[in-house]
Amino acid sequence: MENRKKVAFYTLGCKLNFSETSTIARNFNDEGFDRVDFEEIADIYVINTCSVTENADKQFKQVVKKAMKLNDKAFVAAVGCYAQLKPEELAAVDGVDLVLGATEKFKITDYINDLSKNDMGEVHSCEIAEADFYVGSYSIGDRTRAFLKVQDGCDYKCTYCTIPLARGISRSDALENVLQNAKEISAQNIREIVLTGVNIGDYGKGEFGNKKHEHTFLDLVQALDKVEGIERLRISSIEPNLLRNETIDFVSKSRTFVPHFHIPLQSGSNDILKLMKRRYLREVYTERVNKIREVMPHACIGVDVIVGFPGETDEHFLETYHFLNEMDISYLHVFTYSERDNTEAANMPGIVPANVRAKRSKMLRGLSVKKRRAFYEGQLGSNRTVLFESENKEGYIHGFTENYVKVKTPWNPELVNTLQEISLTKIDEDGSVRLEFVNKLAEA
Secondary structure: OOOOOEEEEEEOOOHHHHHHHHHHHHHHHHOOOEEEOOOOOOOEEEEEEOOOOHHHHHHHHHHHHHHHHHOOOOEEEEEEHHHHHOHHHHHOOOOOOEEEOOOOHHHHHHHOOOOOOOOOOEEEOOOHHHOOOOOOOEEOOOOOEEEEEOEEOOOOOOOOOOHHHHHOOOEEOOHHHHHHHHHHHHOOOOOEEEEEOOOHHHOOOOOOOOOOOOOOHHHHHHHHOOOOOOOEEEEOEOOOOOOOHHHHHHHHHOOOEOOEEEEEEEOOOHHHHHHHOOOOOHHHHHHHHHHHHHHOOOOEEEEEEEEOOOOOOHHHHHHHHHHHHHOOOOEEEEEEOOOOOOOHHHHOOOOOOHHHHHHHHHHHHHHHHHHHHHHHHHHOOOEEEEEEOOOOEOOEEEEEEOOOOEEEEEOOHHHOOOEEEEEEEEEOOOOOEEEEEOOOOOOO
């Protein structure tokens, strides 16, 4: 019997990339390849790239180096966002044999013929206008939760963002496909599904390969809430202008959707929001947060924010800082602005020096620690349900409550991938929360 070829994967970037890597891996499996860990010797290494931060470019080179160290005869393929934006640049990296853009990445097994090393990476990347069909995907196999992709691409023209260039127009999976994928996931004893996409609030658009659509994001959450076997659903990131009050009301009464929202703000200054071409002003953001707090006082609200955007003065930054400080939110994801080719912002005046960007980022990260701590303190004494993860970290098992409080308790393998009712007791030195079980351990 012939030896089966081995393939290993490395994913840079977002949850959407993780779901797509899993789908690509299943394609390899169907073609007779065995998946191995990236730390192991493989015949093919596939790297799913990201274009969001400068760092992602450097990381790519390090990952290629690592693969070459493990097996210098291995075939190395780069796929994903950065592969679409800068294919020639990736192809020129020592060791890279194949670069596939947005539409080609799901057909990777068609391009891998003889696995012989190339002197120069071979590039197959479409004009991004051709990225108009939808490939559904979800990730399973490594976690207690799965990432389910429901939408891809974006029609927004934010001046700092390369994602529309890397992923094409906004398009969605058909509702019946999403429901089918959700059923497949829940049949595999996975307790939580996280909905992911580039702009998931835009769900429905492009359902038929054009701008016509039957369904909205609210229709999607209402239909998913009825799927048998799913215990928890989490909305990943949703634009404030697309998060409707009806959706917030529905989540507050839902059987499966958890009280956790992640809503990008990007700046608390209306001047900067206009320069960024965001589709809302800060007043809309305040309305959304107030609405969530009104119907779900215990909800977790996460915020994305960018510091150091061109034209951001000290006054603008302080406006953002005070806006966030006064708002009842739970944590921040802070991004330091970095110039990207082919974006409007790259040519804007008022460049903020790197040391000022770093200082602002540090201030907001400090604020995030304070906000998370205050949110956790507000949850002490309450009863919540926790989903335990599978890793033994220094004698402890960790998990997240429905409203995204990270908890820990001494390791017990019977707790892995179970939902338990607990009471939150105190905050540990490492920032996670200790707990007491409300019932004796449920049957694992």
